[in-house]
Amino acid sequence: MTPQIVTLTVNSRTHQVALGAHITLLRALRDLGYTDVKNGCEKGDCGACAVLLDGKAVNSCLVLAWQADGAQINTNAGLGTQENPHPLQVAFADHGAVQCGYCTSGAIIAAHALLEANPAPTETEIRQALSGNLCRCTGYGQITEAVQAAAAVMQKVKGG
Ligand code: FES
Ligand code: FES
Structure with a gap:
């Protein structure tokens, strides 16, 4: 399968990555270093992988990375900083x-x-x-x- 270029904007930082169509948003985010997004069950049962996708909470293991192309993604780490936590x-x-x-x-x-x-x-x-x-x-x-x-x-x- 030919990878396609997907634009993922995570915690206000934009990444352009070549990804196969079957790669989940969970995997793409963790590969980009957003390891605060946890891999629990990979089938939508545990909620450990939840992120905000254009403000809506989704289980990122159930979203394909290309489906998040161009969307605003927020992880827990992006909600606050050590100095100014949420x-x-x-x-x-x-x-x-x-x-x-x-x-x-x-x-x-x-x-x-x-x-x-x-x-x-x-x-x-x-x-x-x-x-x-x-x-x-x-x-x-x-x-x-x-x-x-x-x-x-x-x-x-x-x-x-
Ligand atoms: S890893 Fe369990 S719901 Fe996604
Ligand atoms: S699973 Fe350990 S704090 Fe919730």
Whole structure:
């Protein structure tokens, strides 16, 4: 199969890469060094590979890289920096929602998409929105609390 040139814009950085049509976005991103995007199951079951694709949370193992040609892709690492982390990243750390960390990037991406659509979700809405993000360590309570805490901080910031 002849590779085709695909333009992937990740965390505001543009890459032009030659890729076979069967290469998933997950594989392309990890090969480009975005290893915060985790490979869990490669079949859409765990959410570890979630990224924002034009603002929408998707499992990158279920997207072919060429389908993301020209789109804006954001990974968890692109949401904040060490000096200026995103409120979700702070809240996950503060609430013990990061243990082994394997699910963390995907969970933060799912939470980010939720808070964009629904800035003040209920606990049930948070649990529903993150139901595709499997975590073997936390029992989900700390993750839910972290999303609630981040939502409160983000609302405060927006409200001035
Ligand atoms: S690696 Fe994509 S959903 Fe599990
Ligand atoms: S923190 Fe280990 S899988 Fe979620």
